[in-house]
Amino acid sequence: MRTLQYIPMKVPLLDLHAQYAPIRDEILAALTRVADSQRFIMGPEIDAFERELEAMLGIRHAIALSSGTDALLLALMALDIGPGDEVVTPTYSFFATAGAVARLGARPVLVDIDPATFNIDPSQAVDAITPRTKAIMPVHLFGQSADLDPLIEVSVRDGIPIVEDAAQAIGATYRSRPIGGIGALGCFSFFPSKNLGAFGDAGLLTTNDDRLAANARLLRTHGMQPKYYHHVVGANFRMDALQAAVLRVKAPHLKRWTEGRRANAARYRTLFRAAGLDGVVTLPAEPADRLHIYNQFVIRTPERDGLKRHLDEQGIGNEIYYPVPFHQQPCFANLGYATGAFPHAERAAAESLAIPIYGELTEAQQEAVVSAIGAFVHRRVGAAR
Ligand SMILES: Cc1ncc(COP(=O)(O)O)c(C=O)c1O
Numbered sequence: 001m002r003t004l005q006y007i008p009m010k011v012p013l014l015d016l017h018a019q020y021a022p023i024r025d026e027i028l029a030a031l032t033r034v035a036d037s038q039r040f041i042m043g044p045e046i047d048a049f050e051r052e053l054e055a056m057l058g059i060r061h062a063i064a065l066s067s068g069t070d071a072l073l074l075a076l077m078a079l080d081i082g083p084g085d086e087v088v089t090p091t092y093s094f095f096a097t098a099g100a101v102a103r104l105g106a107r108p109v110l111v112d113i114d115p116a117t118f119n120i121d122p123s124q125a126v127d128a129i130t131p132r133t134k135a136i137m138p139v140h141l142f143g144q145s146a147d148l149d150p151l152i153e154v155s156v157r158d159g160i161p162i163v164e165d166a167a168q169a170i171g172a173t174y175r176s177r178p179i180g181g182i183g184a185l186g187c188f189s190f191f192p193s194k195n196l197g198a199f200g201d202a203g204l205l206t207t208n209d210d211r212l213a214a215n216a217r218l219l220r221t222h223g224m225q226p227k228y229y230h231h232v233v234g235a236n237f238r239m240d241a242l243q244a245a246v247l248r249v250k251a252p253h254l255k256r257w258t259e260g261r262r263a264n265a266a267r268y269r270t271l272f273r274a275a276g277l278d279g280v281v282t283l284p285a286e287p288a289d290r291l292h293i294y295n296q297f298v299i300r301t302p303e304r305d306g307l308k309r310h311l312d313e314q315g316i317g318n319e320i321y322y323p324v325p326f327h328q329q330p331c332f333a334n335l336g337y338a339t340g341a342f343p344h345a346e347r348a349a350a351e352s353l354a355i356p357i358y359g360e361l362t363e364a365q366q367e368a369v370v371s372a373i374g375a376f377v378h379r380r381v382g383a384a385r
Helices: 016-037 044-057 068-078 096-103 122-127 149-158 210-220 241-274 304-314 330-335 343-351 363-384
Strands: 061-065 086-090 107-111 133-136 163-165 185-189 203-207 297-300 352-355
Touching: 016 241, 044 061, 044 203, 044 241, 061 068, 061 210, 068 096, 068 163, 068 185, 068 203, 068 210, 086 096, 096 107, 096 330, 107 122, 107 330, 122 149, 133 149, 203 210, 241 297, 241 363, 304 352, 304 363, 343 352
Parallel strands: 086 107, 086 133, 163 185
Antiparallel strands: 061 203, 185 203, 297 352
């Protein structure tokens, strides 16, 4: 065991300035291009962005949207999901996942997670299917694909579409296939903290199905075709041209940024091991058949709340994703799940903590993070003696 030399240093959870500085001129030129064109809604930026994302993701259709939340909502609308329908989804995710189901008057049927990966437990998902199930919605949480093959098997057998909540996982793969194009529909978020982040809210819906794509495109603009003739009740789910222009500059850098995150994850593993902390603190699992893009690097410890307080005091950025699973949220009390219903999710909510992982993080910063965690652990061990 090696105790890292403790060098106090503040480390933010995310430093967007570090990513922005080298591409500032390109971004400002892109924003100026849109300003000079005065074309803010749809138009050439959106068209070009969609074609570029289709090529980058290897998916037939990419539909630019206002947010990841709207991508989920639109995916379910394109599948005509509504009152009386059920959607099977994990209880542990960002609120938008189950929120989109509930907003359409359908019922989120919640299942527990696999504690090793934080992702939906596929066998529980299969068991939760009823004649009312209209979709299965796995989440690729923190940037790692859910275990999809068991879900695909039941999807094919029973004709139940899979909607992938890929909001946190752009560029991740499952058994060498890019996520977002494996199920019927994929939903991405470009919230600024994502690996590919916009300058505000933006999202994307992906599909290889021409009919679903046409339906989603129609619903994106109030079901309108041509102007002022409405076939179905849609909404305004459009991405701003300004966001598309920013994302077009950033997208070519994504692979390199993700490699930076993956290299940082590997370095954390070395540093935690060298400090004698692996096993004391649980590091994220990385099954060999999935490429993790590390939107978050989430560690686990039963002493999470104490560790969080310690890191806050030391100025080390951290965040609890997510403190309360869906089944314990007040707004979902009507679903009738009891506390204790999903023990793995409840334990993850009590034990997990994200630490800085962004691509520009330096080795010295990572050493500061690990040594701060080591100082907490060793203090606890000392106090217990
Ligand atoms: C798993 C998950 N689903 C959906 C969303 C919603 O995306 P947005 O914030 O772009 O609406 C997010 C965003 O944080 C997310 O993490």
